[in-house]
Amino acid sequence: MGLGRTLLFRSINMFLVLFSTILITVILLGPTLDKLLVDAIRNQVIDEVNQGTLKFQNPDERSAYINNQIQFKSKTLGLDQDSFNPQKVIHRVVSVMTLDLGKSHFFTSDYGSSNVRDIIVEKVPKTLLLFTTATILVTIIGIFLGTYVAGKEGSWLDKFNSINAIFSNSFPTWWVAMIMILVFAFTLHIFPARATPLSSPSDANYVFDLLYHMTLPLITLVLVTFGSWAYIVRYFLINILNEDFIYAKKTMGISRRKILYSHALRNAGPPIATSVGLGLASSFGGSIITEAVFDWPGMGKLFYDAIGLLDIPIIIGLTYIGTLIFLVTIFITDIAYTLLDPRVKGS
């Protein structure tokens, strides 16, 4: 499969997944969304009537007027139609995919906008900052540690590394997060328990405050994942170290160190890159809980809060943006793999 064909297939695949995710989302949440919208209209109409100057002869007339108003407003928003009306569903999917995400019922952006797009745009960089930084750190540690232990197969450090990998895989990240808060915030008072900075975003010190609050989540993420990283790198390297061309290089008299750090590591590049990408993509997915535990003001925390308050526009918007980031990450990973691996290009 050539690069062009791969790209084409991947793009179609990505679009299909994105489309069907949003379709499923809209179908699943449509009825709830309609119901909430009608409730919102009812409250709005009743408010208007209560504060307005309209006079009514009797309560019946008042309720008739209110019902009329609700029906009229519902009709203009298309709420009188069935939630599963194909036209309506497609219309919703298209508007979500063109980033027309509607208004939030409960949340506002830092600058007071209740537009879902504005709210999410503010959160995206914070999530990316935390998880990308963590992934970069973990990748660096993983590659160095993994390569080191691959060269000393069977040593105590190698064994420790394997055990560490198995253990850190078994613990839920968010549980370790709670333990970290217990130890570093409650017992030792080194870091704050809640990662949302206290200063406002317009403050000059906001960036430093944010970074200080980021330390504990960052340490936790690195601590939980570096073990399995080092293990994966070691696994790939040892696979390669057993290949014939490495034996050939050994007989040519190239030093073991050079073989390991240069030849083997370079050949392990593509699978490592893939793992980095997939790890990053899945860490965004896991961000919902990790951010909720640390109270880190990113997309995951917003998602968590929106679930609690059943803010459907926010949930749909975040599903879309989250899936998009996830798919783009996988897409880039695929391309990177194709570009890095000569075998994929050739065949």
Added chain:
Amino acid sequence: MQKKLFIGLVKSRRGIIGVSILGFLLSLTAVAVLVIPFDSYRLWNDPDYWINSPKTAAPFWTSFFGSKDFEHISLDKNNAITTSEVSEGIRVNNFGFEINMDADNFPDDFMFLHSVNYGEIPPVLQIDITRPDNNTFTVYYSSLPTTISANNTFTDRIFSTNNNIKESLSPYQSFFNFPISGIEPQIVLFSDTSKLQVLHGTYHISQKFFLFDNSSSIENVGVILGGKVFGILGTDDLRRDLFVGIIWGIPIALFIGLTVSIFSISIGLIYGVVSGYKGKKIDEGMMRVNDIFYAFPTLILLILVSITFGRSIFLIILILMTFGWMGTAKVIRSIALQMRNFQYVEAAKLMGQSDLKVIFKHIIPQLLPLTFASVAISVPGAILAEAALSFIGLGDPTLPTWGQMLHDANTADAASRGIWWWIIPPGLMIALTGLAFFLIGNSLDAITNPLRKQNQKV
């Protein structure tokens, strides 16, 4: 083959550790089923069931380190010394409780329970406490209400915050060297008279009922002193015994993990074999579908389904199954691609056997051992996913799962309040269960996976 698998499992150290952890968990469950009342499982979320336990109490063994905390005491009719006398036509039923006080701090609160059956004339209840310094305080003296329920039984609990108790204590000010008006009754009652510290020794609490007609009878009485420590793993904010929750979590986690992994691996097995065996266009099409499923954000989908259809464990299992087969399908496909060229498979085909028969009679049986390994390896993922969903607050609320416990802990800010006994055990159990299956699966995989090279002792 099964025998070979078992031997391989027991021969590797990882396998032995995994099997022993699993055995330990299963025997804990067996003990739970025999010893712990089933109501504690059924009524896990019912606050009434747990009302006699203390709130947010630490495990009892924490008293062994540092100061000796007051351990929760809950006594009922069976623990009382019952005496009965009749004077001037009035029956007096006395229930005496003995409490040994050796802790360094006061109880958090106390409660007197009673359940009395009586006719038109309500009985009078008097509660006395005789302290180690031989002072006797009457803490409560009042008649029970006249209007009672249809079955003539009146059940009530008198809390330490009851005004009657506060008023009854104020005449005893003269015994104390310090003002007691602002101090809570549970402290006044158990305090030294000269300074505010616990008076050690044996306390006698008597609940005396004056009964005015013959039909009256005492159904139950009880004394509860709210402790700071309780049970093996303490309690949470809702007074639930966390040890009980941890134990009931085992069968649920095993059920979720095994069901999800068995079904999703089976789907993956059949899908992969069909794809690899059929090859060509069908293979490519099926692998595209695989890619699409692979890229779905499972957690988000789980969240959406839970919001829409409610929070049921079976729905969660269904979704996890639907999105858990893709990895297996890929691995199995690559093996099936090779297997379809094996001579015996080709021979079967030449003999005119249908594809269905070839797949189910000749290919799948060969792959079953590998499938066992995959099932074991994918159990932890399913348990973690359910725990994650419960943690977000979308798990099945009727079940005491570990994820649900951690969700409650997180909602109550347990980490920043330092309630470690609410956080550490559930997470350790998730990890331990995951570890057991991971180790078992790993050692099975080492025996059965044809794609795995000998040198990789994972």
